[in-house]
Amino acid sequence: MMHCLHLVIRGRVQGVGFRAFVVRCAEDLGVGGWVRNREDGAVEVEAEGSRAALERLLVALRRGPDGARVTGVEAAWSERDQPPRAFHVRG
DSSP states (O other): OEEEEEEEEEEEOSSSSHHHHHHHHHHHHTOEEEEEEOTTSOEEEEEEEOHHHHHHHHHHHHHOSTTOEEEEEEEEEEEESSOOOOEEEOO
């Protein structure tokens, strides 16, 4: 069973390299999924992998890259039977 973590990250998270930061963290942790900017100014992430890797990703994204200021993170956990996809920026 594959764990899945869906996040909505709020604060100063657009225009500061947040999506590239998410991709680097996900690739370093062997996590699949996607990241995108939302029209409301938030960043949305869906990540798939081991529970331990996703928990480490969550810790990193609560901090964010230099220049970002995370003010809130909504997190929802689920499970899937599918293998993880490569991590990418979604339009």
